[in-house]
Amino acid sequence: AQDLAKFVPVMLSRTFLECYIAGNVENNEAESMVKLIEDALFKDLKPICRPVFPSQQLTNRIVKLQEGKKYLYRQEGSNPSDENSALLHYIQVHQDEFSMNVKLELFNLVAKQATFHQLRTVEQLGYITSLSQRNDSGVYGVQFVIQSSVKGPGHI
Structure with missing residues (x-):
């Protein structure tokens, strides 16, 4: 468990987030969902993830x-x-x-x-x-x- 706890920050250190939301969801609801995810990953005194630059995104x-x-x-x-x-x-x-x-x-x-x-x-x-x-x-x-x-x- 300790090894996994050490690995997670390394794995998430450079992250690209792409969300697909389907169904009976309004635009503003979808944007709120994505914001919750972004806040959990990227916003904090010590963010879990840093976004990657567009040039670093795999295609x-x-x-x-x-x-x-x-x-x-x-x-x-x-x-x-x-x-x-x-x-x-x-x-x-x-x-x-x-x-x-x-x-x-x-x-x-x-x-x-x-x-x-x-x-x-x-x-x-x-x-x-x-x-x-x-x-x-x-x-x-x-x-x-x-x-x-x-x-x-x-x-x-």
Whole structure:
């Protein structure tokens, strides 16, 4: 508990606050809610947080993958005795467009069970096998996630 108490001020030392309030809320009520949060974090003799400068705010970046090109990023685990391997296979499909979104959602629904059956039951790759749809700032795709203690990264 003491380590956590020491860590919180470090974690919150430079903070960016962005609030999204939805529902049956008037503008002035939403502004009051945000002010309460800001006051709790930033206003005090010893504020919990300091706001970051706009230049320090992280922005979403999307990379357009070239069609037909394969990309591989290998990362060693932090525990050399851990026998698990993992793979995240991401396929970019399209930018935000209604009819393509529906087709991708339908593909995901149809393929999810078959993917699970093939990877987990037939190939017995591991306990974690999943297929999911992904939306990265308006770029849609599908991703396969596999974690295996029986097969290495080259196989999965």
